[in-house]
Amino acid sequence: MEPIRTDFKGYEGKFVALDARTGKIVLADEDPRVVLEKAKGRNHVVVRGRVPYPDEPLYVGLG
């Protein structure tokens, strides 16, 4: 299978939700609660998490 690609540029520091079929970002906000609420009940929309800044330290495990 081909992996699902996502262009995260411009969303650094924000929490995002994606279209599960395409990987396209459909919701973004600095407050995760806003993304979780707006995504609720929407078909094909999945919440991923926070997009890090390029210079952030990368944690191993529970990032």
Place this chain on the structure above:
Amino acid sequence: MSALAELDQLPWLYPYREDPQHTRLGQPVFRPFVQVSLANGDTSTTMLDGLVDTGADAILASGLLADQLGIDLSEHEGEVHHAVGGRTMNTRYKTVTMRLHPGSGEVHEHREWSTQVGFVENWHSYSLVLLGSVGFLDRFTVTASRFAQAVAVEDQDAFDRRFGIVPPA
């Protein structure tokens, strides 16, 4: 398991998905995510990308999701302090309903089961759910192939049917 499970038989396939972390020398990172949601009574979360993690002992989730489900974690079923990545994280366990959705993200189609989930305080990072051994990998046969760039989720006994019961070494 949910009666809805009869509508669409396993295996369910999930393409690997790109992660925003670039830990592999500037190359894109693809990870084994599957779509899940959590429910508590009549309240459920939205669908979430859950990271399949064979190194995790249990299902761990951001404490934010407990808030979404109206769960009072002061009434937890057990508490553990995890030392991860040089930090200590407080995890409180509570039994909830887990739902696995197909890779297309059909919100009304799912398999569901009851299990303990460890809710982690102040964990708001690139995935809000880790799907570990107890509660997920003991419910299904899960195959993650970086070569195929996909995850296959099959019935619980698929491994035994394919390979037989593995005797102790």
